[in-house]
Amino acid sequence: xxxxxxxxxxxxxxxxxxxxxxxxxxxxxxxxxxxxxxxxxxxxxxxxxxxxxxxxxxxxxxxxxxxxxxxxxxxxxxxxxxxxxxxxxxxxxxxxxxxxxxxxxxxxxxxxxxxxxxxxxxxxxxxxxxxxxxxxxxxxxxxxxxxxxxx
Amino acid sequence: xxxxxxxxxxxxxxxxxxxxxxxxxxxxxxxxxxxxxxxxxxxxxxxxxxxxxxxxxxxxxxxxxxxxxxxxxxxxxxxxxxxxxxxxxxxxxxxxxxxxxxxxxxxxxxxxxxxxxxxxxxxxxxxxxxxxxxxxxxxxxxxxxxxxxxx
DNA sequence: ATCCGTGCAAAGTATTTGCAACCTA
DNA sequence: TAGGTTGCAAATACTTTGCACGGAT
Numbered sequence: 001x002x003x004x005x006x007x008x009x010x011x012x013x014x015x016x017x018x019x020x021x022x023x024x025x026x027x028x029x030x031x032x033x034x035x036x037x038x039x040x041x042x043x044x045x046x047x048x049x050x051x052x053x054x055x056x057x058x059x060x061x062x063x064x065x066x067x068x069x070x071x072x073x074x075x076x077x078x079x080x081x082x083x084x085x086x087x088x089x090x091x092x093x094x095x096x097x098x099x100x101x102x103x104x105x106x107x108x109x110x111x112x113x114x115x116x117x118x119x120x121x122x123x124x125x126x127x128x129x130x131x132x133x134x135x136x137x138x139x140x141x142x143x144x145x146x147x148x149x150x151x
Numbered sequence: 152x153x154x155x156x157x158x159x160x161x162x163x164x165x166x167x168x169x170x171x172x173x174x175x176x177x178x179x180x181x182x183x184x185x186x187x188x189x190x191x192x193x194x195x196x197x198x199x200x201x202x203x204x205x206x207x208x209x210x211x212x213x214x215x216x217x218x219x220x221x222x223x224x225x226x227x228x229x230x231x232x233x234x235x236x237x238x239x240x241x242x243x244x245x246x247x248x249x250x251x252x253x254x255x256x257x258x259x260x261x262x263x264x265x266x267x268x269x270x271x272x273x274x275x276x277x278x279x280x281x282x283x284x285x286x287x288x289x290x291x292x293x294x295x296x297x298x299x300x301x302x
Numbered sequence: 303a304t305c306c307g308t309g310c311a312a313a314g315t316a317t318t319t320g321c322a323a324c325c326t327a
Numbered sequence: 328t329a330g331g332t333t334g335c336a337a338a339t340a341c342t343t344t345g346c347a348c349g350g351a352t
Contacts, residue, residue, distance in 0.1 A: 019306060019351055041341085056309040061342060063307095077230045081317085082341065099279045110273060118265050119288070126259060127293035128250045136285045137270070142278035170326050170331060192316085207334040212317065232342085233316065 012070050023048075023055060027063045031073060031087045038076055038084040038098075038107050078107075078136075097135040103144035110137075163221050174199075174206060178214045182224060182238045189227050189235040189258050229258075229287075248286040254295035261288075 099108040119130040270281040
């Protein structure tokens, strides 16, 4: 990991009255290293455990909660019974959307908001002020679509 | 409950090799009676239990899974650790969207798809064929917005 | 030195499963 | 009658919590 991440984590933690610890650093490291992936708590636990066998999974849960509160990670819920996490990209105001392949389980990302006009409509029609949204698309990725067409 | 529902449930079950039972009927009854609400498994269990104290919660879980497989109910995941269910409306091809108030927890529904052009874009850009989507909006409902503005 | 953070085990919560008795077709 | 369905309890799976020890500031 590079020092700027290190420093910003330390600072962000301090700002909010949290302490900087090796374990918190390790969790962020893993998320940086595997960015683009969507790791579950246990994935992260196992990766760190291979280097630091003494770490407990409760620490991972607690750390991810801290990082989430600091706005450093997003939580992704695929309705498969466990939570997955990913780094928040710099300058990301709204969460991006996810393309989940029903066949192979791969998760891709779509940039862009694309929901602004929809949210305006909702405000006018439903009097509901949208602050955030979660949008997941289920379907077939290119690879799986080709395979299913070949049959 | 009216007889047409009764008959269609019986038929739908038979079509797929399931048997028609009082318990399955009860679960659908509750969903019809409370349509517009988004009940958790335990909510449904408690409602039925007040009339039929012998019913077990495992039956509710199993029945909801059957109704889901038959396409009679939607599953709604609010990331609060439990699943909620609602009747599928007749002629509903895509699930509607949900407006979830972060303050009072109320869940409203938005009709309409409104994502077709977005899904076309995704197909062209990402080569991902969308089959379904889940869209949740978080924000403030009219009531809670007025209260927070008054402060 | 203070107090937060950690590891461990136990507890909690939602859901699933094994099984004998039961009921539908 | 045959085989799916039910209620019960035990088992699972993921997550949270209590507590004494350890580490950061």
